[in-house]
Amino acid sequence: MTRFIFITGGVVSSLGKGIASAALGALLQARGFKVRLRKLDPYLNVDPGTMSPYQHGEVYVTDDGAETDLDLGHYERFTGVSSKSTDNVTTGKIYSSVIAKERRGDYLGATIQVIPHVTDAIKEFVLADLKDDDFVLCEIGGTVGDIEGLPFLEAIRQLGNELGRERVMYVHLTLIPHIPSSGELKTKPTQHSVKELLSVGIQPDVLLCRSDREIPPAERRKIALFCNVREEAVIPATDVSSIYEVPLSYHAEGFDDQVCRHFGVAREQGPDLHGWQEIVKRIQSPEGEVTIAVVGKYVHMLDSYKSLIEALSHGGIANHVRLNLDWIDSEVFEKENAVRQLGDVNGILVPGGFGERGAEGKIAAVQFAREKRVPYFGICFGMQMAVVEIARHLANLEEANSTEFGSTKDPVVGLMTEWMHGDSLERRSEDGELGGTMRLGAYPCDLEPGSRVHEIYGGAGHISERHRHRFEVNINYVNQLASVGLRFSGMSPDGKLPEIIEMADHPWFIGVQFHPELKSRPFEPHPLFTSFIEAAVKQSRLV
Ligand code: GLN
Numbered sequence: 001m002t003r004f005i006f007i008t009g010g011v012v013s014s015l016g017k018g019i020a021s022a023a024l025g026a027l028l029q030a031r032g033f034k035v036r037l038r039k040l041d042p043y044l045n046v047d048p049g050t051m052s053p054y055q056h057g058e059v060y061v062t063d064d065g066a067e068t069d070l071d072l073g074h075y076e077r078f079t080g081v082s083s084k085s086t087d088n089v090t091t092g093k094i095y096s097s098v099i100a101k102e103r104r105g106d107y108l109g110a111t112i113q114v115i116p117h118v119t120d121a122i123k124e125f126v127l128a129d130l131k132d133d134d135f136v137l138c139e140i141g142g143t144v145g146d147i148e149g150l151p152f153l154e155a156i157r158q159l160g161n162e163l164g165r166e167r168v169m170y171v172h173l174t175l176i177p178h179i180p181s182s183g184e185l186k187t188k189p190t191q192h193s194v195k196e197l198l199s200v201g202i203q204p205d206v207l208l209c210r211s212d213r214e215i216p217p218a219e220r221r222k223i224a225l226f227c228n229v230r231e232e233a234v235i236p237a238t239d240v241s242s243i244y245e246v247p248l249s250y251h252a253e254g255f256d257d258q259v260c261r262h263f264g265v266a267r268e269q270g271p272d273l274h275g276w277q278e279i280v281k282r283i284q285s286p287e288g289e290v291t292i293a294v295v296g297k298y299v300h301m302l303d304s305y306k307s308l309i310e311a312l313s314h315g316g317i318a319n320h321v322r323l324n325l326d327w328i329d330s331e332v333f334e335k336e337n338a339v340r341q342l343g344d345v346n347g348i349l350v351p352g353g354f355g356e357r358g359a360e361g362k363i364a365a366v367q368f369a370r371e372k373r374v375p376y377f378g379i380c381f382g383m384q385m386a387v388v389e390i391a392r393h394l395a396n397l398e399e400a401n402s403t404e405f406g407s408t409k410d411p412v413v414g415l416m417t418e419w420m421h422g423d424s425l426e427r428r429s430e431d432g433e434l435g436g437t438m439r440l441g442a443y444p445c446d447l448e449p450g451s452r453v454h455e456i457y458g459g460a461g462h463i464s465e466r467h468r469h470r471f472e473v474n475i476n477y478v479n480q481l482a483s484v485g486l487r488f489s490g491m492s493p494d495g496k497l498p499e500i501i502e503m504a505d506h507p508w509f510i511g512v513q514f515h516p517e518l519k520s521r522p523f524e525p526h527p528l529f530t531s532f533i534e535a536a537v538k539q540s541r542l543v
Helices: 019-028 073-080 089-105 116-126 147-163 187-201 217-225 243-252 255-265 273-284 303-319 331-333 340-341 359-372 381-393 453-456 475-482 527-542
Strands: 004-010 035-039 086-089 135-140 166-175 206-211 234-238 288-296 322-329 345-351 378-379 400-402 409-417 417-419 424-427 439-447 462-469 471-473 487-490 498-504 509-512
Touching: 004 019, 004 424, 019 035, 019 073, 019 135, 019 166, 019 255, 019 273, 035 073, 035 116, 073 303, 086 089, 089 116, 089 147, 116 147, 135 147, 147 166, 147 475, 166 187, 166 217, 166 322, 187 206, 187 217, 206 217, 206 255, 206 527, 217 234, 234 243, 234 527, 243 255, 243 273, 273 303, 288 303, 288 331, 288 359, 288 527, 303 322, 303 527, 322 331, 322 509, 331 359, 340 359, 345 359, 345 381, 345 527, 359 381, 378 381, 381 400, 381 471, 381 475, 381 509, 409 475, 439 498, 453 487, 453 498, 453 527, 471 475, 475 487, 509 527
Parallel strands: 004 135, 004 166, 035 086, 035 135, 166 206, 206 234, 288 322, 288 345, 345 378, 378 509, 400 409
Antiparallel strands: 409 471, 417 424, 439 462, 439 487, 487 498, 498 509
């Protein structure tokens, strides 16, 4: 029997509902349950794929090619369960499907309304594509009280009635702010937020209370009394220094115990949290540190690099070192000498990105890394810019560039208009739609025996990694670039799409067309990140 836990947020946004949901998922999993996590986003975009990274942060891509909310990345990292396109829905997607049905005449002449048609579509999404999952955790985006969130709250209220309260639980995440002038923690915003939820017919079962300090028992009792929940179901969620401490801290406060109690499932045997304890121990007691420069365009909005930051930290955990990330706006190098900024870093990473602004700065960072023999990791755009740099400075193609920035004499990176995805041919044109039309999701890649990446991936001949890009390294330049030392060590199985490049006579210089950061997990750090950080540790010993 599948049980459903709905997680809503109140008072303010950015309280970390995604991490809270992921951490609860991890705790239930550590008790031996099978979990699935889903996100319901009330905004009108069909998916976050067309949103600017400045607006929405990272777009997380699933194996099956969905462009989803970055919280799905937390879910995967905390539980190891791969998300699917059926795990994230938005108001835009719900309305598109309802309107398409109306046009087809599927509603047999009915007047289409938010209740029941939109709420039915939301409920269908919550219940769809489940097999033998014990728990489905559904996070509702936004904050209770938002206009666009109402149909979602109404749908989950209905599910509570339809499935029965023994199969449904409501968790509300709120903030208990500290007011310095009075020296007190304030419970009033939480009381108001719960009232707001009650006004749409939802009585929360558990209140998860974010606070920057311990919540004294008297305050806990007060919250319980005013919000009509049991005292033990008021769970303090005090700030911790690493997100990977959250499952341990929730468990210590009895969160998973309350969930088990609500559903009447076995509580005697607590969760096995050894793995989490080990990770936290490693994070708290590093044996050294290295500095990695990340040269990108969205460095003022670090949510754009959520998975990247986590994958790097996993590489640090694997190598027992603490990472200092030096965020460098790529535009800086267009005015300033790279040496001043990059002189004492142990590794340089150019992440994914879009558009011409800052591109020359990224190329300058690649040149610095290549010439000064500093470990270099180029991801997607970072690989494309490495190819441009090598074409210009080693292969004497002075005007080499990507056609993403306009036409050029030597288009070493260009738009792919046709490619194979499994057995089907995908086609794109320059003036096509932007939404959902990149090369998206998992694609296979063959690794060249004897190459560095072949060794990094433990001798595997074939790998699968996730993509999200429109442009590709131009296969017509492969021989010319190979003749100056660039090795194409990973290719699509049909040999048409360069997936990985590496420079042989360099301590560590690798570019990948895919996004390895999307598949890195604290318990299974991605081999490329582990290896890159290992190279940075070696480099740090040289200086
Ligand atoms: N802008 C490049 C492309 O579309 C790279 C995209 C990325 O880095 N994700 O191909």
